[in-house]
Amino acid sequence: MEASYTQTSFLAGEWSEWAQSRFDLPEYKKAMSKCLNAFPVDEGAVPRRPGFEFLGTSRNGAAGRLIPFDFTDALPYDMEFTDGHLRFWSETQLASTNDNQVVSSISGANPAVFTLPAAVTWATNDQATFSFSSPADAVTGVTLLNKQFILTMLTTTTFNATDAVTGVQVNGSGLTALTPTVAHISDFTTPYSVAGADWHSLRSVQSYDLAMLLHSSVAPQALLVLNAPTASSFASFEFTPASFQDGPYLDPPPNSIATISGTAGVVQVTVGYNAWASGTTYGIGVPVTNDGQDYISLANNNTGVTPGTNAKMWLPLGSGSMVSAKGFVDTDVGRMIRLFSEPIIWDPSTTFAAGDTVAYNGSYFTSLIDSNTNNEPDISTTDWVINTSAAIWTWGIITQVNSANSVSLQLQGANLLYTVPVQTWRLGVWSNTTGWPTCGCYQEGRFWFAGAVPNRVDSSAPNAAFNMSPTAQDGTVADSNAISYTLNASQTNPIFAMEPDHQGILMFTEEGEWLMSSGTAGAPMTPSNIQAHIETKYGSSNILPVRTGLTICFVQRQKKRLIEFLVDVFSQRFFGKDLSVFARHLGARGVEELAYQQQPAPFVWERCTDGTLTGTTYRRISLFSTQEPEFVGWHQHQLGSNRFIESICVSPSGGGTLDALSMVTNNLATNVRYVERMTPLMDETSPLTQAWFLDCAVTPPAASLSGNTVTFSGLWHLEGKKVSVFAAALDCGDFIVTGGQVAVTLGTADPLTGYTFDIPQFNLLQPMVDDFSDQSVTIVGSPTSYTIPCVIGFNYQSQGQLVRPQLPVDTGAKTGPGFGKKRRQARYAVALSKSLGVKIGVDNGKSRPVPAISPGGKQLPYLSTYSGIVRDTLENDFSFDSMLRWETTRPYPATVTALGGFITTEDV
């Protein structure tokens, strides 16, 4: 007997084979066996993934990475890092320096000489883009479009231009009549390169318009927005090394002193240990100096044994051992040293004059009288007066390394008060010798840094990004001072990431997850009110977690699992849940990078080790650990270009109404990198003219009509590739790009709808140009030009497949579940929304197109899509699976909102 079943939600996403037998779970009814290039959204429907728009190549097509810089929602920016360079993508455009010039003339020479009307400050090897205001000029000068050019400045007003990817210089032949607008690309030189300081591990910590860029081998760099962007101009930036002040520092080396040559300007600082004294008892590990040689005690109760005479009691040390095994090295230049300038220690046998200052029992006193001998300062009140300003901390930067134990220090703080040896001094934590912070966050007005030293965190002073002073000048520690702490961890491991949370700062280490917070609820963290405890021991990989609506998602240490991390509202304890438990096969690819997209649906995007992309539609509403997330649905994505994804990031789309996923892809055959951005998701109100279901696609920068052929030009990045043309809302078929062009003959029929790519359709489109302005191209014809929507790029296939129907109610089995019982589905019913070109099948068998006809059986009107329920027959035999499958193979929109079958199950 035939039974029918329907799956109305697909929010459980794609399940691994290991999970697909869990038909005992409620979520089984929402699961899919496959979800390729499609994703479930909040409502439960599964729309196709939108295509990716090609924004441009990375600088010179080199390997690169995108990092969001969201200092404004309306005009979002992504930072593009390539070797030694930083550029900015503002939505779909490369940010320029806002000094665009309209070229006065182009010579007909090869290479062409471009002449500008006014002098510019551009330099050779700077880069630029060209644009035309006239579609006709665009056709003529299409060789200048959709490319980036390296400039060779001949004078301040003339230059040659070379294609940044191909290296071909612009030939002026045929361009002399043109006056394109040239935009100088905003480009900063950076210290990051794959060969050196690899930008792959670069992290950005942002506070409004200031981004602190962190890398283990490069001093933090500060990127500051100088001028906010407007509708007609890009933002301008300043990119400089972060100039930290007075910290952070390591702890004072024990029993060491620093001899200084002066009190102001550049002083020579020579470090050493206090001299060995025969009457002193030394413990194990205490270093001393004797006869110019440093030693360390190997025993406790080490008294009266002269260093150098007993190898079992004293071990010789190299010079500068309090700094490192090699002492000071050249890479210490730029490192900070903090010195505590104190007066000499009071000695009862010394005679002091009036005004002399001494240290005594931790306080400081100034003599009131001459001939002041053997008067104990703190009780001889008529002989000494306490001096509260007799000792100060000051600091400087090493400008030169003189020897293993001596450096030149440029004082940055106050002048030293005395030339007597400094008993307490501290060396900067960060340097080119010791490394730099690798991760951080911004919380409660402080920048927090970690990663340079395992388990250690440092913060700036509140609302003072570069002030790292640990104390006031007199040593007082105020709440407003910078903070430095080292986690009391059982293991030594670096902190991979820091995420601010309402309870404090979550720190992700290989060992586990730590929460650093104020000791008092609601109070800010201060040097004296702070605590950190390990919360969970999942262990994190060195991948930046993402914050979702209520949770933080991070990649577990082995990079295979995605963990949601949140506080249980009942127990107030953090807990984590494996979100990839039913999609182990996708997690097995390995995760290299995460990005979170809030709109149009909540997605966690995972860039996989194999260069593919997976996504998780994920939302949690309940903060009870006993409850599951609202939905967790995995989906996988394969680019139509089959390119290797090297970087992903999410930032707001223009206007801030949606989020958009951007990425850098690599054509492994050419190693040219492309910057692509996911186009907006078509919803049920979007017209077909806005459909964009092609990857690495563009709206061609130029098009012309000649005879009955429309030529789309400027497709340089698709050269030699087979592309699909979706023009005038019609599938015009596949073409090979030659010379940056494809030619579509008028009258070409859409195989699905039957409508032709022809003038009548063009005319129908002219009144609705505003609907597709983001993807419109003007076909320059004579005498008439037409503006139509057009997208050209790589076609990709979207697929979805249900899991096996197993429950009696679904299969119609009379004796228990349908498991192990052969079944066959003769028909299906599907609910579609704004769809075209959907095919339905069973298992791996042949799929049949869903008829593109109206519910009344009539042909759909031009520019129409199908919304409604379709029921049709299927081709399949009895099997144990009988899993319904749908697919879309052409660049049409498709959204499945429900799918069900009419099934006959053989009870045994």
Next chain:
Amino acid sequence: MSLGDLGSLVTAGGSAIQDLFQGEGASAQASSFTGAATLAEQNAKLTAASTRIQETQTARQVYQTIGTQEADVAGAGFTESGSALDLLRSSAQQGSLAKSLVNIEGAISENSYAAQAGAYKGLATAYNEAATGDKISAIGSIGGALLKNVDLASKGQTVVKGIDYVSGLFSSAPEVGTQFSGAAAATEAASTESFLAPGVVQSSLLEPTGLLSTTDAAVSSGADLSAAFAASDVGVDTSEVAIGTSETAASTGIGDAITGIAGDIASGIGDAASAVGGFVADAAAEVAASAAEIAAGIGDVLASIGEALAFVLSVICTAYYKRGMITRSVWHGAQLYGRDVAPRHVYEAYLLWGRPIAFLIDKSAFAAKVFAPIFIPWAHELAVLAGEKTAKSTRWGRTVFRVTYAFSDILGRVMQLRRLYAHT
């Protein structure tokens, strides 16, 4: 002697008595300050011990604070590094400061008490000197007044007669005494205030009290040891000034008395002549008025000093005997007269005015010589009256005896009236 001179003499006597009591008060003050100085020294020692205890307590608190911080750091999940060390170092430094502060504050308190002790000692010395000055001043006052009367007596027989007459009136006219008593009672209140008006020495001795309070204020504020020392120095300096002032005042009192002799001789003669020659009829009323005034003032003094008079050391005859200016038999005879022959109230009155003079004689050879023409014949007269045969009775001696007896009789009766009045 006119009645005005008699009043003047009595006033001087009262002033002398007042000075004497002031002197005794100053002595008491000196004793009190000596005690305070001793206490201050003890406080200084206690403060030193207390400071050591506080220092130890502070050190323990610092140790505990740092220990708590170390435990807190570990409990907070951090190693003792970075900000933890900064905090510990800051706490240790704060502890050192606190410990130093304890020491310094202790030293300040210690020094303050020492300064206080010094100031008290200085004030005690000042009051001792002032007491001496008061007594000398008292003697000067009475001596000067007596000298006036001596001169008057020696220069005018009329005056002597007048006095005899007045004396007779008192002894023979009880009704006049009754009137005098009423007058005395009526004018008592008004007279008291003027009678007790402070003298020069008294006002100068008040100053160190103010300085003491200044010193106390400086010390108790504890703000600045130097300031305390400075204030203390000022106190000591001012005490010295006070001492100097009292000495000067005493000298001035004597000087005034002596200087007044010459002037008073002439004026006394005129006064006496005027009183005896022209206004005999008004004598009774004059005596009543003057006596009332005197009686009221002296009554007050006597009422306030009560039994304290017992400390007076010697009387006139004894003083002259000590100086060898009368024989033992004369001295003995005079004593017998006073103790056994003279009425009690006369003897008490005599002690009142005689002892200051005796004190002066005792202290000053010059005063002894000045008073000798008056009191040696007088002593002989007393001894004669007591039956001593070696004594010589002279006319002058008898005169002096009568005058002093009359004065003592009046004074004694006033004292009796005063006592009676006080009891009722």
